[in-house]
Amino acid sequence: MIKQFLQKVFRRRVNVNTHTQLPAAQIIQAGKHKINQKHISQAALKTCDQLQKAGFQAYIVGGAVRDLLLNHPPKDFDVATNATPEQVHKVFRRSRIIGRRFRLVHVLWGHETIEVSTFRGHHLSEGDAETNDSGRIIRDNVFGSIEEDSVRRDFTANALYYDPxxxxxxxxxxxxxxxxxxxxxxxxxxxxxxxxxxxxxLRAVRLSAKLGLKLERETEAPIRKLANLLEDVPPSRLFDEMLKLFLSGHAIESINALRAQQLHHGLLPLLDVVLEQPMGEKFVMLALKNTDERIQAGKSSNPSFLFATLLWHEVLLAWQENQKRGEHMIPALHEAMNEVIDKQAEKMAIHNRYTATMKEIWVMQPRFEQRSGKRPYALLTNPKYRAGYDFLLLRCASGELPQALGDWWTRFADAGTDERTAMLLPESGPKKRRRKPRKKTSVGGEAV
Structure with a gap:
């Protein structure tokens, strides 16, 4: 108890001496910023309104404000307040406190969730924030003022607070x-x-690619030198950030920026290898182009499909090697899939819900080459057929497989019964004749 009391007193003293040079806010009125409130989520507006009615400060903050200023309708809205997580939780019946590194509150409005954070303070004394040997913050729940919070934000474009x-x-x-x-x-x-x-x-690379912003010289300078620090980031955080990067609608620009900053090495440990293979790079870039086009058109994109494409050529290489060692085709493929995913997990763990679908897409690929008998009909009924088919078309477009194979499946899927029957290829190899059982006769009670 005495130790905690002394820590509080010490923090107060440091606050008095340290917080004299905090930035002052420039207040920009509606006529100048021209934010269209129609682009703001009603859930975010109601969250701010109820916190303000409860006597707290509340602002829409960060990327949402940035996107509104760029006239890009934001996908997510975050709110910052001077209320503690416990106070926020009391204001909203449908809410929950989450997180350890940063304690946040998720406020639930129907299908929409608004993330509410308490203004962050400075790391003023030992015990305020836990860091590891490289300086990375591993736990931080120091609360402060809006001015302190603005200093804690990463980029100037994200340190913007909008009062609805x-x-x-x-x-x-x-x-x-x-x-x-x-x-x-x-x-x-x-x-x-x-x-x-x-x-x-990674966030710097993603935002610069997504928003068309040039990295300021001093912001860009240390990145290559510090790239190895990413090895210390928990795999789950790394995966989430990479997912945002690849599903930003600007994945190709992001990949090019990753390569320019030499940040792709070690993230997807096999991606740099893939990109050095002419056919592998063409395949990956076609996949990223398709993903970008879908997202920019407002369509959804499956992360499982994307990661399946990024790692396919390593699976293909391992599969071929396993078959050279004498393993049968399908067991060799399963072993290759597990080998590649296990190696990937050492640096950036892909969630199990995605790897299961990735494996289903991969294991379908040899089945597309079987176009005789009942096999094509069975494949059409597979729940993941469409994903497997799209994957096949990418392989054909990149030159890995003949385009005729993709065209055959496109036609077969839309054909009628008679046309499908005519399209089937003859069974490969000589047809085995069923051996008739020898007729048993008896001579004098003995079988002959």
Missing amino acids: KRQEVLDFHHGVADIRAKTLRMIGDPLKRYQEDPVRM
Whole structure:
């Protein structure tokens, strides 16, 4: 108890001496920022309104404000407040406190969830934030003011706070000017900020590619040097960030930026190998192009399919090697799939719900080459047939398989009964004749 009391007193003293140079907000009125409130989620508006009615500050914050200023309707809305997680939980009946590294509150509105965070404070004394040997923050629940919170944000474009009631944007780090200048700038010392959270390097690459913002020189400079820090990031966090990157609608630009910053090595441990193979790179880029087009058209994209394409050529290589050692085709494929996924999991664990579907897509591929008898009909009834078929078309388009194979399946799927029967290929190999049982006769009671 005495130790906790002394820590609180110490923090208060440091607060008095340290918080004299916090940034002041530039208040930007509706006439200048021109945010269209019709693009704001009703759930986010109601969350801010109820927190403000309860006597707290509440702002839509971060990427949503950035996207609104760029006239991009945001997909997600986050709210920041001076209420503690427990206080937020009391305001909203349908809410839950989550997280250990950062304690947050998820406020539930029908099918929509608004993530509410308490303003973060500075790391002022030992015990405020836990870090590992490389400086990465592993636990941090220090609460503070909105000014302190703005310093804790990663990029100036994300340190923007929008008050829906007053329709004002609070800009603490000239983020609006940077957005208009198409610049992505780190708040504070980039070297230190990347050490605190190496995932910020991936986020910098993703946002610059997605939003068409150029990385400011000092923000970009340390990235290559610190790339190895990503090895210390928990696999689950790494996977989530990579998923955002590949499903941003700008995956090709993101891949090119990853390569330019030398960040792709070790993330998908096999991706750099794939990209060095002419056919592998063509296959991957076709998959990413298709994914980008679907997302930009407002369609969904299955992460399982995407990761299946990224790792396919390593599976293919391992499969071929296993068959050379004398293993039968299907067992060799299963062994190759497990081998590649296990190797991948060492650096970036792909969730089991995705790997199961990836394996289903892969294991269907040899079945597409079987076009005789009842096998094609059975394949059409497979629940994952469409994903497997799309995967086959990518293999044909990249030159891995003859285009005629993909065309055959496209025609077969749409054909009528008679046409399908005519399309079937003859059974391969000589047809085995059934051996008739020898007729038994008896001579004098003896079988002959």
